Amino acid sequence: MLKLLIILLQSLLFAVSAHTAARENLGEGDLKALYDQMEPSIGIIFEFKQVKNISALSRPLVSKGTVHVVDSDTVNWHQTLPYSMMMSFTPKGMLECLHDCKGKTATGNSNPFAVTLSKAFIGLLTGAPEQIEVFFTINIEKNEQGSWQLSMAPVDPMLSGIIKEITLQGGQYLREVQIFEVSGDNTLMEFSNHHKSLNAEPGTN
Amino acid sequence: MRNRTKAFLYCLVIISLAALAFLRVDPKGPIDLNILSLLPTNERDVVVEQAAGSIAQKINRNHNYLIFSAGKETAKKSALIAAEIMKDSDLYSDIKVMFDGPESKNIGSFYFPYRYRLVDIGAADQTRDERLVQEAIKQLYSPMGGGMGALFPNDPFFLFSHFLSKNFKDNQRTFTIEDGMLIKTTSDLTYVYIQTTLRDSPFNLEIQEAVDKLKTSLLSGLNGESQTLTAGIIEHAIMGSKNAEAEIALVGGVSILGILIVILLIFRSITPVLGSLVTIILGLTVGFSLTLLIFGQVHIITLVAGGSLIGISIDYSSHFFADVFRQKNGWSPSVALDHIWQGIFLGLITSVLAFSALLIAPFPGLKQLAVFSIAGLLGAFGAVIFLLPLLTARMHVHQNPAILSHLKLWVAWWQLNNSRSLQSIVIVVSIVLMSAASVLLKSDDDVRMLQAPAPEVLADETQLKSLLNQNFGTQFILVEGATAEEVLQNEEYLIEVLSELDWPQGNQPNWLGVSSFIPSIKKQENNLKLVASLGHPKDEGVINRLAESVGLSDTVIDAFNTEIDNSSTIPLTFNSWFISPILPDIKRLWVGDTVRGKASIVLLRDGLDSNVISAITGPIDNVRYVDNVAEISQTIKTYREKAVYLLIIGYVIIAATLFRRYGASGTVSVVLPPFAAVATTAMLLVFLGEVMNLFTLVGLILVLGIGIDYTLFYREARRAKPSTMLAIFLSMSSTVLAFGLLSFSSILAIHSFGITVLIGITIAFLLAPMAGTSVSST
Numbered sequence: 008m009l010k011l012l013i014i015l016l017q018s019l020l021f022a023v024s025a026h027t028a029a030r031e032n033l034g035e036g037d038l039k040a041l042y043d044q045m046e047p048s049i050g051i052i053f054e055f056k057q058v059k060n061i062s063a064l065s066r067p068l069v070s071k072g073t074v075h076v077v078d079s080d081t082v083n084w085h086q087t088l089p090y091s092m093m094m095s096f097t098p099k100g101m102l103e104c105l106h107d108c109k110g111k112t113a114t115g116n117s118n119p120f121a122v123t124l125s126k127a128f129i130g131l132l133t134g135a136p137e138q139i140e141v142f143f144t145i146n147i148e149k150n151e152q153g154s155w156q157l158s159m160a161p162v163d164p165m166l167s168g169i170i171k172e173i174t175l176q177g178g179q180y181l182r183e184v185q186i187f188e189v190s191g192d193n194t195l196m197e198f199s200n201h202h203k204s205l206n207a208e209p210g211t212n
Numbered sequence: 213m214r215n216r217t218k219a220f221l222y223c224l225v226i227i228s229l230a231a232l233a234f235l236r237v238d239p240k241g242p243i244d245l246n247i248l249s250l251l252p253t254n255e256r257d258v259v260v261e262q263a264a265g266s267i268a269q270k271i272n273r274n275h276n277y278l279i280f281s282a283g284k285e286t287a288k289k290s291a292l293i294a295a296e297i298m299k300d301s302d303l304y305s306d307i308k309v310m311f312d313g314p315e316s317k318n319i320g321s322f323y324f325p326y327r328y329r330l331v332d333i334g335a336a337d338q339t340r341d342e343r344l345v346q347e348a349i350k351q352l353y354s355p356m357g358g359g360m361g362a363l364f365p366n367d368p369f370f371l372f373s374h375f376l377s378k379n380f381k382d383n384q385r386t387f388t389i390e391d392g393m394l395i396k397t398t399s400d401l402t403y404v405y406i407q408t409t410l411r412d413s414p415f416n417l418e419i420q421e422a423v424d425k426l427k428t429s430l431l432s433g434l435n436g437e438s439q440t441l442t443a444g445i446i447e448h449a450i451m452g453s454k455n456a457e458a459e460i461a462l463v464g465g466v467s468i469l470g471i472l473i474v475i476l477l478i479f480r481s482i483t484p485v486l487g488s489l490v491t492i493i494l495g496l497t498v499g500f501s502l503t504l505l506i507f508g509q510v511h512i513i514t515l516v517a518g519g520s521l522i523g524i525s526i527d528y529s530s531h532f533f534a535d536v537f538r539q540k541n542g543w544s545p546s547v548a549l550d551h552i553w554q555g556i557f558l559g560l561i562t563s564v565l566a567f568s569a570l571l572i573a574p575f576p577g578l579k580q581l582a583v584f585s586i587a588g589l590l591g592a593f594g595a596v597i598f599l600l601p602l603l604t605a606r607m608h609v610h611q612n613p614a615i616l617s618h619l620k621l622w623v624a625w626w627q628l629n630n631s632r633s634l635q636s637i638v639i640v641v642s643i644v645l646m647s648a649a650s651v652l653l654k655s656d657d658d659v660r661m662l663q664a665p666a667p668e669v670l671a672d673e674t675q676l677k678s679l680l681n682q683n684f685g686t687q688f689i690l691v692e693g694a695t696a697e698e699v700l701q702n703e704e705y706l707i708e709v710l711s712e713l714d715w716p717q718g719n720q721p722n723w724l725g726v727s728s729f730i731p732s733i734k735k736q737e738n739n740l741k742l743v744a745s746l747g748h749p750k751d752e753g754v755i756n757r758l759a760e761s762v763g764l765s766d767t768v769i770d771a772f773n774t775e776i777d778n779s780s781t782i783p784l785t786f787n788s789w790f791i792s793p794i795l796p797d798i799k800r801l802w803v804g805d806t807v808r809g810k811a812s813i814v815l816l817r818d819g820l821d822s823n824v825i826s827a828i829t830g831p832i833d834n835v836r837y838v839d840n841v842a843e844i845s846q847t848i849k850t851y852r853e854k855a856v857y858l859l860i861i862g863y864v865i866i867a868a869t870l871f872r873r874y875g876a877s878g879t880v881s882v883v884l885p886p887f888a889a890v891a892t893t894a895m896l897l898v899f900l901g902e903v904m905n906l907f908t909l910v911g912l913i914l915v916l917g918i919g920i921d922y923t924l925f926y927r928e929a930r931r932a933k934p935s936t937m938l939a940i941f942l943s944m945s946s947t948v949l950a951f952g953l954l955s956f957s958s959i960l961a962i963h964s965f966g967i968t969v970l971i972g973i974t975i976a977f978l979l980a981p982m983a984g985t986s987v988s989s990t
Contacts, residue, residue, distance in 0.1 A: 055357060065763035070353050084355055092350055103350065128355065187942040196355060 041155060045179055048076045048133055053180065053201040055084075059194045074132065075204055079130060096125045131175065131184065143173065154178040200203050215602060226497060226591065230521030233501035236508060241876060243417060259806045263690045263813055272414055272445045275304070275423070277406040280439035282447070283400040283921070288393055290438035291404035298408060301426045306409040310392035310540050316671045319380070326784040327372040328743040328776060329736035336745045344746070348758055365768045368747065368758060368776070370621045379728050386943045393515035403441075410591040414446035420453055423762050444671040452668050456512040459957055467950040471526055473944050475533070476936065478615065479566055479931050483607040484533040488526050490603065491595045495525035498591025499584040506583055507576070514580040524563060524585070527943040528556045529902050531925065534939035536607070537616070543608075545601035553938075555599075559921040560593050562866055566917025569858045570910065575851065577814065578910065619937040626981040638884060641702065649894035657849035657905040658841070662975035687839040688814045689829055692724070694809040696786040700732035702834045703812055709828055715820070725814035730789040738784070740776070767776045845870050846889040848906050855909035862913060863887070866920060874927065885979035886919025893972040907961040911968025918947060918969075919976030926984025936984070944977035 052075045059068040074085040082096040095102045131191045143159035159176040169189055176183040186194040238244075279294050281287040295309040323330060334340045351370045363370070387394040387405060394405040412419045423446055430440055470491075475484050503510045535548035555810065560879040567589075570582035691706060693699035704727045717723045746754040747769070755769050790799060803811040816825065822839050829837040863883065870879045890912050897908065922940050951973065954966025 055355075059352070061352070061364065063768050064352075065765060067810060068353055068762065090349075092353070094350075094354065134224070141309070171453065 017090070041149075044153075045068075045177070048180070049078055050078050050204045051201055052204045053198045056197045057194065057198075059192070061192045062190065074198065076132055077131050077204075080129065082129050096128050098125065098129070133180065152178070164188070215598075219598045219602050222594050226494060227596075228502045229505070229560065230497055233504040236505050240799065241369045242504060242509060243515070244415070244507075244511040254355070255550055258838070259803075259808055260469040260690055260836060261694060261808055263688070263803045263811055264838065264840055267815075269811055270957065273305075273410040273412075275408045275410055275414075275444035275446050276442065278403045278409065278441040279434075279438050280401050280403045280441065284395070286437050287402040287404050288391060288395070290434050291393060291406060293433055294430055294440070297429050298406070298426065301422065301429070302410040303411060303422050303426060305411045306407075306558030306753055309404075309906040311389055311394045311405075312819060318792070322794050323375065323784075324372060326736070329784060330375045330731060330736070331378075331738045331743075332739050333371070333742050333746075335367075336742065339344055340748075341757070344754060345758045345761065349761055352762055355374040359726075365771060367445055368768060368772055369743075371743065372658040380422070388534070393649065410444075410446060414444070414449045417453065420446065420450045424450060425684060429507065430632055440796035441672050443669075447669045447673070447904070451572055452511065453951045455958055456515075459959075459962070460512075462956075463950065467946070470949040474942065474949075475530075478613040478942065479536070480613075481607060481881060483604055484529070485621060487533065487600050487603055487885075489722065491529040491592045492525055492598060494595040494599075495588040498594075498923055499588030503580055503584045510584070511580055514577060514584050524943075524947060525588055526946045527921065527939075528560065528593055529600060530942035531556050531936075532600050533604075533607075534935040534942060536935070537938055538933055538935035547606050547608075549597065549601055555925045556593065556596065558656060558924050558928065560589055562920045562924065563589055563917045565866060566862060566913050568914055569862050572858065574578075575906075576686075581910075614940070615941060616934050616938060619941055620934065622978075623937060623984070625982045626984075630982055635880060637885060638888050638982075640978075642884075642888040645895040646891040649898055651823040652898045653894060653902075653904040655849070655852065656905055657845045657852060669702045687820075687822060687825075687837070687841075689816065690803075690811060690836045690838055691814060691835045692806070692808055692811045692836075696810050697732055697734070699810045699812050700727045700730065700836075701734055702832075703814060704725040704735055706814065706829070706832060706835050709832065710825075713824070713828070721816045722820060723814050724798075724801065726798060726812050729795055729798050730784065730786055733783050744776045748774060748847065775858040798949060821917065852904070852906040852909055855906060855913070858891075859909065859913055859916065862916060866916075878927065881983045882920065882923040885923050885963055885982050886916050886976050888979055889919050889972050889976035892917055892975050893968060896971050897968065902964065902967060905961065905964055907965040908968050911965045914969050915972030915976060918943075918973055919980070922976055922980035923983035926980055930986060939982075940977065940980060947973045955976050 019046070052073055055072060055074050057068075057070045059070075061068065069089070071085050071088040072084065075083040075085065077083055080098055084094040085098065086094075087094045143161055146158045147155060148157075149155040155177060159173045159175070161170050171187045171189050173187070174180060174183075174185045182197065182198055183197075184194075184196040186196075277294065279287055279291040281290060283777075291309055295307055298304055298307050308491070333344060348369050351373070352364065363372075367373075387396045387403075389395070396403045397403075408420060409424075415422070427440070427442070432438075471492075472485050472488065475488055500510060503514065531552040532545075532548055535551055536543045538551070564586050566584045567582045570578045651768070689706060691699055691703045693702050703725050707723065707725060707727065710723060727735075753763075755772055758764060759766075759769055790802065801813045801815065803813060805841075822842065826837050826839075829835050867879055867883050870882055874882060891914065893915060897904070902908070925936050925940055948970055951966050951969035954962050955970050957963045957966060
């Protein structure tokens with residue numbers, strides 16, 4: 008058991024690897040072309056509902072709130088249910104904002120793995136394909152109504168020790184993200200009600 | 213003993229000396245290029261010295277590269293090619309281009325079993341408990357908590373994640389690992405980091421040349437596809453050596469050439485030129501050999517400054533050859549020698565006395581300079597006494613040089629005007645100038661005057677440091693203890709005290725010490741005790757509160773309590789941490805065994821207020837704040853202040869020696885011109901905007917020594933003879949040529965030395981006739 012955990016930790020720690028092979032594995036369309044077809048996500052606010060199924064817990068963790076894609080480097084995650092919490096995803100890691108995300112007095116998770124995941128998350132939500140291609144092999148499926156499904160598998164063998172697959176679905180906007188972990192845990196994120204920000208939630212400095 | 217036998221014996225002594233010196237050469241080579249070896253060593257505490265040496269040796273060999281290109285793939289490919297070229301060069305003991313090796317990967321597996329011992333969660337109270345529960349919940353709800361769920365049953369409060377966040381957030385925050393390489397991408401460029409460790413000291417000349425060649429190979433190997441940024445002490449050392457070589461060539465070459473041209477113009481014969489050349493060469497040979505014999509190496513700065521020895525050593529041959537203008541009817545070398553012998557011997561004694569003063573200073577550089585100069589002067593003196601009479605037996609000089617008439621005019625002016633009242637005026641003016649200069653001349657004792665960092669090297673270094681977020685400076689805190697455990701406990705206490713203050717928060721921590729990565733056993737036991745309290749009382753502990761909030765099963769709670777029990781039996785020992793392959797860079801902060809026990813270093817970030825740190829660390833036992841640059845600069849300041857007393861004592865000793873021979877009035881005539889020269893020079897330095905440092909003082913001591921030579925020659929000649937005037941003129945021109953060139957040096961210390969002697973000697977020359985002319989009572 009301990010050995011398994013150690014392998015897991017190794018993966019957690021230094022599991023990032025660039026992989027150019029990702030481009031070769033693209034399915035029907037190019038990822039950049041897909042993002043180009045979508046509405047620009049910078050400055051957009053949308054609602055989320057997240058359901059996490061963790062095997063060690065007897066019930067799923069459900070949360071709701073809004074996401075604000077501030078700029079290409081900052082995504083603010085404002086959870087309102089079951090309790091209020093604001094987080095900012097930046098290339099430096101996941102920072103917890105104390106009041107709003109303006110201040111610098113944020114604490115959070117900045118270990119190497121958190122930094123990597125934060126970057127991947129920004130890449131997913133801001134539509135920066137180059138950020139995503141670093142971490143995953145991508146397969147795209149499109150249908151005639153303009154919606155699409157994207158499945159991503161970690162390219163690094165160690166990273167793939169934690170995350171089995173991530174699937175994304177959307178049309179004009181990203182609508183759903185599902186993260187399947189090797190341990191059997193999974194997370195479903197649903198996004199809705201996309202609208203332009205009125206500078207309600209400025210980004211971190 | 214016949215002259216030829218004496219000459220033979222003299223040559224034999226020099227050859228033997230050179231041979232012995234050759235055998236004594238340090239394995240690192242005859243030339244010492246390390247700027248640090250100029251600094252005093254016996255002034256500091258032995259453990260501080262060991263710690264400073266330990267960290268300097270480790271840092272000195274670091275050589276960092278950034279390979280960059282517009283394309284990411286090109287940059288990565290180039291980095292691999294560059295690493296291969298570096299391997300082929302055999303210059304480095306370690307080349308690291310892949311950063312996902314076992315030493316990084318093992319960090320997780322190494323620390324995980326001890327996770328409950330690594331983090332101080334704080335004393336049990338409601339606020340702490342609430343904070344821990346809330347943080348765990350936030351982590352679970354976090355949208356990017358991938359993998360955390362799997363870890364959760366084995367670390368429900370995510371303490372290991374806290375440990376990693378706190379201690380492993382340096383390079384990773386600006387650089388990411390891609391394909392195992394550390395990479396940073398900006399809007400237009402991608403940088404790949406390569407860390408190397410030199411096999412040998414960066415001050416080894418062969419290493420410097422090899423690194424220079426390697427950089428050329430890299431340039432051609434990368435085919436212009438990528439470029440390199442480099443930083444490390446080696447870069448400064450290479451540039452320093454190049455500058456010093458250029459300056460030695462300039463000072464040595466131009467001054468020899470200039471002096472020989474002056475001799476040729478005056479004597480219109482090749483014999484004095486060759487004779488002077490022999491004197492210079494033998495002087496330098498003896499100086500170099502004896503310095504090597506005593507020190508094993510000759511420092512590059514000694515060579516640069518010692519190159520100006522040429523200017524003094526030629527004095528003796530100048531007096532010898534100038535005697536040709538005294539003996540109008542057929543010149544005899546032995547008569548010339550008899551005539552000048554006493555004057556140049558007294559001159560040698562006073563110069564040796566002046567240089568001996570430098571031996572008292574604890575600066576190895578100044579000691580070397582003193583040994584080099586004293587030996588060189590003795591060698592040159594021997595050459596004049598033993599060799600020149602043989603080499604110049606057939607010398608013919610045809611006419612008096614044109615300069616002589618001008619010199620005669622100058623001496624004639626002194627003849628007319630030298631009086632007690634004039635001397636009194638000179639004394640008063642000199643005292644006024646000296647007093648004014650001592651107030652107005654600003655002092656600067658910064659040790660960095662010993663080097664002149666090239667702007668291009670500094671620019672590369674600054675850019676690389678900013679890209680890598682490397683901001684630790686030369687200041688550190690030394691922590692001591694009887695055992696490793698005690699050192700760690702003392703370091704933990706120090707960091708606790710430091711953390712209580714409000715410090716600027718940057719991308720990097722404000723300090724870096726081993727205890728963050730290997731807590732003391734005492735600390736570990738305490739941490740574990742605090743974590744264990746989360747499971748108590750049974751069924752009502754903080755873990756139960758967390759379980760209620762998120763639906764944690766009883767199995768996880770039981771596993772947590774069992775794990776705490778297991779942890780209590782396996783502390784992380786210092787030895788097992790130290791011998792593990794992880795974190796080699798952090799282990800460099802461990803000084804190890806010292807005369808008092810064990811020690812470690814806590815590095816401090818650049819720009820932290822040294823006064824605050826000094827005030828905090830002062831009262832803490834076994835802890836000592838060391839600011840290398842400030843401490844050495846302070847030592848230089850102390851010795852500058854001491855050098856002033858040295859100058860006064862030197863004056864008094866020389867005056868007392870001369871008093872027996874010349875009486876009160878004669879002594880004043882001999883001592884006054886160099887004193888006036890020193891005073892005027894000091895004031896002129898104020899007007900020129902120069903700063904006073906230890907090397908200015910050394911220059912003034914030399915002005916005193918050489919200036920007295922001039923007045924002695926006039927005094928010994930009884931009246932100003934053309935030969936004396938010419939000899940002193942020759943001496944002055946050669947000294948000015950040699951030292952004047954030093955004032956163009958890019959190294960502030962050498963520049964200060966050069967410009968002081970240049971001005972001082974010129975004034976001493978102009979005032980010297982005061983000693984050789986009769987003094988009227990008016």
